[in-house]
Amino acid sequence: MIDRFLRWFENVVDPFGDADREVAGGARIGALTPLPNVAWRFIWHFARQAKLPLLGLLVTGGLTGGVEAMLYSGVGWVVDALESSSPATLLTDHFWLLAALLGLTLVVRSLVLFAGALFEEQVIVPSFYSRIRWQSYRRLMDQPYTFFQNDFAGRIAQKVVQVGEAAGDFVVTLLQTFWSFVTFVILGVAILGTIDPWMALVLFVWALGYLWIVVRLLPRIRKWGRATADSRSVVSGRIVDSFTNILSVKLFDAERSEDAYVRDGFEQFLQNVRKLTRSLTGVRTAVNVLNGLMITAIGVLAIHAWQTGAITSGAVATALGLVLRLNQMSGWMMFNINGLVRNYGTVQDAVATVSAPPALLDRPDAKPLEVARGEIRFEAVTFHYGKGSGVIENLSLLVRPGEKIGLVGRSGAGKTTLVNLLLRLYDLEGGRILIDGQDIAGVTQGSLRSRIGVVTQDTSLLHRSIRDNIAYGRPDAPEDEIVAAARRANAEDFIEGLKDLRDREGYDAHVGERGIKLSGGQRQRIAIARVLLKNAPILVLDEATSALDSEVEAAIQENLAAMMAGKTVIAIAHRLSTIAALDRLIVLDKGRIVEEGAHADLIRRGGLYADLWSRQSGGFLAGEAAE
Numbered sequence: 138m139i140d141r142f143l144r145w146f147e148n149v150v151d152p153f154g155d156a157d158r159e160v161a162g163g164a165r166i167g168a169l170t171p172l173p174n175v176a177w178r179f180i181w182h183f184a185r186q187a188k189l190p191l192l193g194l195l196v197t198g199g200l201t202g203g204v205e206a207m208l209y210s211g212v213g214w215v216v217d218a219l220e221s222s223s224p225a226t227l228l229t230d231h232f233w234l235l236a237a238l239l240g241l242t243l244v245v246r247s248l249v250l251f252a253g254a255l256f257e258e259q260v261i262v263p264s265f266y267s268r269i270r271w272q273s274y275r276r277l278m279d280q281p282y283t284f285f286q287n288d289f290a291g292r293i294a295q296k297v298v299q300v301g302e303a304a305g306d307f308v309v310t311l312l313q314t315f316w317s318f319v320t321f322v323i324l325g326v327a328i329l330g331t332i333d334p335w336m337a338l339v340l341f342v343w344a345l346g347y348l349w350i351v352v353r354l355l356p357r358i359r360k361w362g363r364a365t366a367d368s369r370s371v372v373s374g375r376i377v378d379s380f381t382n383i384l385s386v387k388l389f390d391a392e393r394s395e396d397a398y399v400r401d402g403f404e405q406f407l408q409n410v411r412k413l414t415r416s417l418t419g420v421r422t423a424v425n426v427l428n429g430l431m432i433t434a435i436g437v438l439a440i441h442a443w444q445t446g447a448i449t450s451g452a453v454a455t456a457l458g459l460v461l462r463l464n465q466m467s468g469w470m471m472f473n474i475n476g477l478v479r480n481y482g483t484v485q486d487a488v489a490t491v492s493a494p495p496a497l498l499d500r501p502d503a504k505p506l507e508v509a510r511g512e513i514r515f516e517a518v519t520f521h522y523g524k525g526s527g528v529i530e531n532l533s534l535l536v537r538p539g540e541k542i543g544l545v546g547r548s549g550a551g552k553t554t555l556v557n558l559l560l561r562l563y564d565l566e567g568g569r570i571l572i573d574g575q576d577i578a579g580v581t582q583g584s585l586r587s588r589i590g591v592v593t594q595d596t597s598l599l600h601r602s603i604r605d606n607i608a609y610g611r612p613d614a615p616e617d618e619i620v621a622a623a624r625r626a627n628a629e630d631f632i633e634g635l636k637d638l639r640d641r642e643g644y645d646a647h648v649g650e651r652g653i654k655l656s657g658g659q660r661q662r663i664a665i666a667r668v669l670l671k672n673a674p675i676l677v678l679d680e681a682t683s684a685l686d687s688e689v690e691a692a693i694q695e696n697l698a699a700m701m702a703g704k705t706v707i708a709i710a711h712r713l714s715t716i717a718a719l720d721r722l723i724v725l726d727k728g729r730i731v732e733e734g735a736h737a738d739l740i741r742r743g744g745l746y747a748d749l750w751s752r753q754s755g756g757f758l759a760g761e762a763a764e
């Protein structure tokens with residue numbers, strides 16, 4: 138019963154809902170509309186998605202302040218009742234007053250506080266906060282590859298978590314705590330007004346003074362709050378960077394320099410925190426002085442009015458009770474206002490990341506790519522990673538349907554860049570790339586990448602089961618196809634022997650954190666199995682077998698040949714022997730094609746390729762064999 142009652146409230150806000158109309162039934166259709174990138178608009182965007190629950194919070198917040206203020210009137214009435222009665226007749230003389238106060242304290246107050254807690258803890262906090270995080274996360278997923286290259290993954294992840302909490306806390310504090318304080322002050326002024334207009338004036342002046350402190354010191358706290366949030370992200374980003382690259386740190390005995398790097402971050406953070414805490418000390422002192430003045434003034438006025446017989450003892454009790462409560466509340470409210478400001482700063486800081494519009498998007502009229510033949514045409518492609526020149530210069534290349542080409546060139550020649558451009562991880566700065574006559578800039582990114590299978594040099598596997606990793610491109614693939622792909626990638630034997638720390642075996646064994654660790658060659662075979670299973674008509678092999686030993690490579694070479702059959706292939710390899718047998722080799726230098734042809738032709742020509750070939754150990758042997 139209680140469980141059902143609470144569950145009903147917990148389900149008022151859908152934690153995975155989205156204001157974006159493009160989201161149908163939780164499915165992703167194209168990119169989502171970016172979130173507002175100004176903090177208050179961002180908060181308002183989410184507040185609008187939970188109007189009624191937030192209205193509930195506002196109403197209960199207001200009532201809480203009202204009930205609190207009423208209690209102090211009640212104290213006055215009780216004192217007057219005590220004065221005007223004897224112990225024997227008190228109950229009969231003032232029965233209704235006492236009963237009403239009992240009802241107010243015991244029933245009304247409890248109900249209002251319970252409703253407030255229900256709205257805050259059950260309706261808003263879990264679901265509303267998650268909703269903000271979920272929508273932020275999904276929009277970050279629309280960001281292109283470059284976005285994640287330019288920032289720390291840990292920092293971006295932290296923003297998602299922080300922004301939900303900060304925006305949620307901001308709304309809750311504003312509508313509940315802050316609003317109940319404001320109603321208390323307004324009612325306090327009204328109550329004191331009925332006792333003595335001068336007292337109301339004092340309270341009014343106090344409220345203005347309080348407001349002045351908030352308005353005057355707020356910008357300073359806000360400024361340093363924001364700087365603190367920023368430098369805090371820098372610190373955690375640096376720590377995550379050190380931890381993720383722990384192998385390099387250990388190998389280079391770089392703990393000391395990492396200490397210095399992280400410490401430098403901490404020092405910047407500390408400087409900002411100190412400026413923030415100084416501002417806070419200033420505010421607290423100002424509030425304390427202001428409160429002291431208010432209490433004294435009201436006390437003097439109350440006693441003087443009592444002396445002249447203008448007010449009763451009960452009224453003195455009400456007035457003093459109210460101002461003492463206000464004194465207590467105002468310190469605590471400063472803490473809350475500080476929280477509001479800090480949370481606002483955190484949202485401001487986070488929206489720069491979370492609400493950034495993606496720089497690379499599907500065109501509104503983008504169609505799915507249709508690959509019937511697998512022809513790839515690079516037309517005058519130019520790309521400099523946004524710099525003035527270099528990398529890929531005016532490159533044209535036709536890869537015929539089913540042709541298998543090898544990209545060769547010195548390190549930094551632009552080979553990987555060229556295949557990344559084919560995958561549209563970056564937009565071109567000039568020229569076009571066409572697949573079967575369709576400009577890749579005009580097709581959906583999802584369809585483009587689903588038609589291209591990629592095996593890279595450095596395969597990072599996800600922290601999931603081996604099965605999930607192989608079926609990553611086709612989650613619905615039947616078990617027998619997954620196993621067949623693993624077999625063809627020569628991975629079956631080692632997979633069957635796997636067992637992770639939680640005793641999951643074979644295809645169920647988990648990779649990575651708290652799971653099994655695989656060698657580079659094993660990871661690469663999983664990556665090959667993944668691509669075999671994906672069975673895309675175009676293949677990109679970027680150093681696909683670099684981590685394999687010769688024995689394993691020889692064993693899967695046949696399967697690689699089978700994998701390539703009937704597909705258009707672009708292969709990159711430093712070990713030229715692995716690509717020498719391809720149909721055509723394209724030699725890149727400084728982003729231009731300097732030679733092309735079959736291996737034997739290029740050797741005969743005696744240019745850059747022949748030079749590279751002759752430098753590779755074993756090149757002559759393999760070369761002779763090839764010729």
Ligand SMILES: Nc1ncnc2c1ncn2[C@@H]1O[C@H](COP(=O)(O)OP(=O)(O)OP(=O)(O)O)[C@@H](O)[C@H]1O
Binds near residue numbers: 286547548551
């Ligand atoms: N994200 C990036 N931002 C800016 N410049 C980049 C980026 N990635 C690569 N470059 C530059 O582009 C050039 C080509 O790099 P690319 O990785 O394409 O070369 P590559 O031929 O694949 O080299 P390798 O054989 O060493 O893998 C290099 O000068 C590199 O510094």
